Amino acid sequence: MGLEQSSEGAPSPRQQFAEALRSARELHPGSTLSQTDLARKARTSKSTISRVETGTGPIPPELPPLFDQVFATDGLFKRLYEDTVAQSFPELYRRRMALEREAVAVWEWSPTIVPGLLQTGGYARAILRKGDPRASDREISANVGARLARQDVLRGAAPPDVRVVLCESVIRRRVGTHEVMRDQLATLLAHGERATTRIQILPLDAEAHLLIEWPVTFLTGPNHVTMVCVEAYRSAAIIDDQEPVRAAVRAYDGVTSEALSARDSADLIRDQMESL
Template sequence: MAEEREVDGRTPRERFGDAVREHRELWPECRMTQSDLARRTRMSKSAISRIERAVPPIPSGLPALLDEIFGTDGTFKRLYDEIRADAFPVQYRQRMEAEPKAVAIAEWSPTVVPGLLQTAGYAHALFRAGAPRASDQELALKVGARLARQDVLRGSSPPDFSAIMCESVIRRNIGGRAVMRDQLASLLAAGAQHTNVLQVLPFTAETHGLVDGSMSILTGTDGATVVYTEGIKSGAIISESAAVRHLSRSYDVVTAAALSPEASARMIRELMEET
């Protein structure tokens, strides 16, 4: 598991818990108890206690609710974003910090369903295969962190999202028949969203410039674009303009060779019915 970075001797999770306790105890009307906050957040008192003691997990909808209750203008959301970033190895953190700020995200994957589209069962199977000695709690934290990333696609103003997957991705059996059927159904649902475009690159496509690995193109609100490339145990952010332009062009070539969104959905649906 990744280690959380410390600021003033405290990790982001500890600072989140401390902030909850401090705002609760300094509530202007009267000292708010854990039971009071539990009622306001529709959680149990024990869950509030665990969060204040920096014991995971933190429900993804809680930070925004705490900001609303305490009038903290995004304080808890920022701390939660730090926690989410620290749930990933160092080489991935820059991407995790950039992803929620992107207005456009384009993904290419030759191996597995992109993280922003994975179901819990699919993600669990991947993590279990990669860390056979990990405890159930460790796996649950990893899965939770991955699913929390998907909040960027569920907000009121989600980014323009595009994903191209090799045909092998939707045919590869990850986690068994039931897990794959659920994952394929989830892909169909994601592809039906108006801000999403999902395509499959068929086996019949010619060799292309992205055959060596997965890639994400992230465009920020200022128009700046960075590319994230990923290997088995490594990841890198590329921001140099010529390299970004070259890789973006390679993505365009793959897009042109891929099946249309409608044809891709048909292929996914047929595979789901066979599974």
Template sequence: MTFEPNELTPHRSARHFYGADLRRLRMLAGISLATLAGEVPCSKSQLARIETAEAIPFTGLSEEFDRVFKTDGHFARLFGLVSHEIHPEQYRRHMEIEARAVIIREYAGLLVPGLLQTREYAYALFRATAPKASEEDILQKVDARLTRQALLRGENPPDHSVILDEAVLRRPVGGPAVMRAQLAALIERSNSPTSVVQVLPFSHGEHGLLGGTLRLLTLKDGETFAYEESIDSGTLMEDRERVDERMRAYDLLRSHALSPVESAAFIRSVMEALPA
């Protein structure tokens, strides 16, 4: 029986065109996926997913394709088109994976993670990032965020571990009253049998995730995805090598964080120091 590759549909989107063109040039060059995987920093399985538009090339990979196929920036330019359409789709897929995850690990360098935000804290954030948005739009976003939190309160909630940089606790989002309630909610969450909240104090200094946000989502079958997010975009990582790299960074950070008991006491001290 001959192998029939998945049918490609390059007209559907820039991502599909990218994948179809990658397969076209690879086959013209007579290069197998395994051979290509030996030439670029990407696994054979992930390359297959990129060709069928099931996965998105990570930053820097397009330049590697251009080097291998001598395409003078062709893939780098295509990635520019892909990047304009990937963020909403990546976020949607990220949310789908979150809903199925049995283990969620997070590092937050700037803000309280969405799954742990109070209504008032979330409102202050959305209002600050979209000052011209209508009140209705802001409230819809807040409601959507709070709806996500239901997965932590279900019958079989995922194990949820969070490392909070001290900066997260020191930034009084929404003012002292809102922040005090948010810190109290973190302490309450730390008492849940399925949640672990740890604080990374300023005294630790620099580290590999400084200033960023990282989520590690593990499914029932053991597959783990990594998601990094900035103020206006996010990157979902599925490639084993890149996910393993983020997992090592997270584990190293956790080893330097305060214990859960010490963290709860630390959060309480910050809360009590807020002005009335």
């Protein structure tokens, strides 16, 4: 399937990406770069460049920053890629991702799986494959790339403060192969070593609490207003009414106080990883 316009008739983010890439290549200072030349500079194949320019395939997530480097475009392709990824999600999820990109603080609680911001590619692939067993490998790869692209917010010059509390069952439940799970646990440990990230484990014998049923994300924007994102089976809600938000924050504070310390949590994650 080729490029499509948005419902308003304006070029879609995907189309803007393709047009920007063609223009940058054809107007390259000195002389036009062929698709083969660009592929060599971006360490990919000519067929991949062709697919990206015609919109007949997903944009590999590693290419936008390389394009920005080759063309000195100061993050243009990275921004267009983020817009393209966001456009592939329903409106509510696009709003959540926009809030996530602007957040100065991200707090997560998950009783089920590792949150998307901390997932490895292998872990995300295993979950997405189970969720849609009829999807093609290309569709799964595109969805994995879209999910991993969200993690760019953690790699910027000013990443948000991240607090994550996981039910102990999350680190004990094997998702994918043993190797996939070991890699995911190792990645959690690596995230926990970042100065801006804290990961805690809530023991299985902890008491029940308000947030026990569903994954919950708290997103605090630059204006210091917090919104709560609640996810359920194939549905989600964003709560901005501050009274229930405050109640949810109090519940989250209770969860963090019952959870193991960051150090003890890391020890538990390490023990589980070594047992696999």
